[in-house]
Amino acid sequence: xxxxxxxxxxxxxxxxxxxxxxxxxxxxxxxxxxxxxxxxxxxxxxxxxxxxxxxxxxxxxxxxxxxxxxxxxxxxxxxxxxxxxxxxxxxxxxxxxxxxxxxxxxxxxxxxxxxxxxxxxxxxxxxxxxxxxxxxxxxxxxxxxxxxxxxxxxxxxxxxxxxxxxxxxxxxxxxxxxxxxxxxxxxxxxxxxxxxxxxxxxxxxxxxxxxxxxxxxx
Amino acid sequence: xxxxxxxxxxxxxxxxxxxxxxxxxxxxxxxxxxxxxxxxxxxxxxxxxxxxxxxxxxxxxxxxxxxxxxxxxxxxxxxxxxxxxxxxxxxxxxxxxxxxxxxxxxxxxxxxxxxxxxxxxxxxxxxxxxxxxxxxxxxxxxxxxxxxxxxxxxxxxxxxxxxxxxxxxxxxxxxxxxxxxxxxxxxxxxxxxxxxxxxxxxxxxxxxxxxxxxxxxx
Numbered sequence: 001x002x003x004x005x006x007x008x009x010x011x012x013x014x015x016x017x018x019x020x021x022x023x024x025x026x027x028x029x030x031x032x033x034x035x036x037x038x039x040x041x042x043x044x045x046x047x048x049x050x051x052x053x054x055x056x057x058x059x060x061x062x063x064x065x066x067x068x069x070x071x072x073x074x075x076x077x078x079x080x081x082x083x084x085x086x087x088x089x090x091x092x093x094x095x096x097x098x099x100x101x102x103x104x105x106x107x108x109x110x111x112x113x114x115x116x117x118x119x120x121x122x123x124x125x126x127x128x129x130x131x132x133x134x135x136x137x138x139x140x141x142x143x144x145x146x147x148x149x150x151x152x153x154x155x156x157x158x159x160x161x162x163x164x165x166x167x168x169x170x171x172x173x174x175x176x177x178x179x180x181x182x183x184x185x186x187x188x189x190x191x192x193x194x195x196x197x198x199x200x201x202x203x204x205x206x207x208x209x210x211x212x213x214x215x216x217x218x
Numbered sequence: 219x220x221x222x223x224x225x226x227x228x229x230x231x232x233x234x235x236x237x238x239x240x241x242x243x244x245x246x247x248x249x250x251x252x253x254x255x256x257x258x259x260x261x262x263x264x265x266x267x268x269x270x271x272x273x274x275x276x277x278x279x280x281x282x283x284x285x286x287x288x289x290x291x292x293x294x295x296x297x298x299x300x301x302x303x304x305x306x307x308x309x310x311x312x313x314x315x316x317x318x319x320x321x322x323x324x325x326x327x328x329x330x331x332x333x334x335x336x337x338x339x340x341x342x343x344x345x346x347x348x349x350x351x352x353x354x355x356x357x358x359x360x361x362x363x364x365x366x367x368x369x370x371x372x373x374x375x376x377x378x379x380x381x382x383x384x385x386x387x388x389x390x391x392x393x394x395x396x397x398x399x400x401x402x403x404x405x406x407x408x409x410x411x412x413x414x415x416x417x418x419x420x421x422x423x424x425x426x427x428x429x430x431x432x433x434x435x436x
Contacts, residue, residue: 118423161417199379205336
């Protein structure tokens, strides 16, 4: 197909497609004349991935190269492809405050207790978890000394994440795997957060709303 | 205590304290002289709540009034206080696309299947869920026809949310309840998202990384 058709099929505007070609983020098409080239399924797949990374994953243009390198590399296994996307999607932890060291110990203990021993020693989410636990300590609204508190959150995600990874279809190539992962992490992450709020609303009404007002419109 | 002490104890700057007094978001102190007033524990509690709403909940200044009204109102039950905070914290759903109606049906079915029958008919998170499911349909990376897929996410949060609401301490007054709720929703929401990513990293390495590279540093 021509570049205009490629743009139409993928929803990526022609100037953006040309930018990706110039930057080497999209492989060149097969040259058919002095001014035209032919594009195929591999270009559609790559553009769909780039679009999901930009629009769903909010990945900056400058970080797309690392991800394209990961999907193009020979000999990288599926975990390496996923890890590259995970690093690009992970938030940057805020600068440490006075309780960060204590929070780091809590975070390490939690990952150990969870049994997640395949997490990389330099995974940015170890520090993100420490930063969040530091916020819990500083705010003082919850009992950070209660080990059962945090294990509830571990339990909530452990079997979900296990199932999510088992459900990933790795037969359609690295672009597809990365795309499933970005959507899974971002969009299903939002679904999970919304469902948690809905469940909290339900159980809050059940616990705290007097029976007489239960049928009253809010 | 004087206003300077109040500012020191709560970490809210004096000009902000004066602004809250002028706006009626903080009750006036007891006047002790022509230029001085005395402030007590109720002022500390209110300022701590306002700080958490602003800094943790990212609630705009213009929306603080509704929340102060909810904590001050006589005869509002704890659920109403929590619901006021939930509305202020819920994101605004994006404008509907072509699949929103289908997504709304899916979202309603899911809430029904979850058994969350105390969720208010006008809860903004019903539409947020529909908007997110619309994104899942549009992206096409996951099988939105598989009812088991979404139930996994319901299961992950159902017992967690039930426990979170049971764990709320409602004996320390409405300010404390609202503060626990904001921290629980925002900070523990981030903890939950980070733990999910860590668990995904662990199970991805377990499933996809060849045994020979498992001991190799990344």
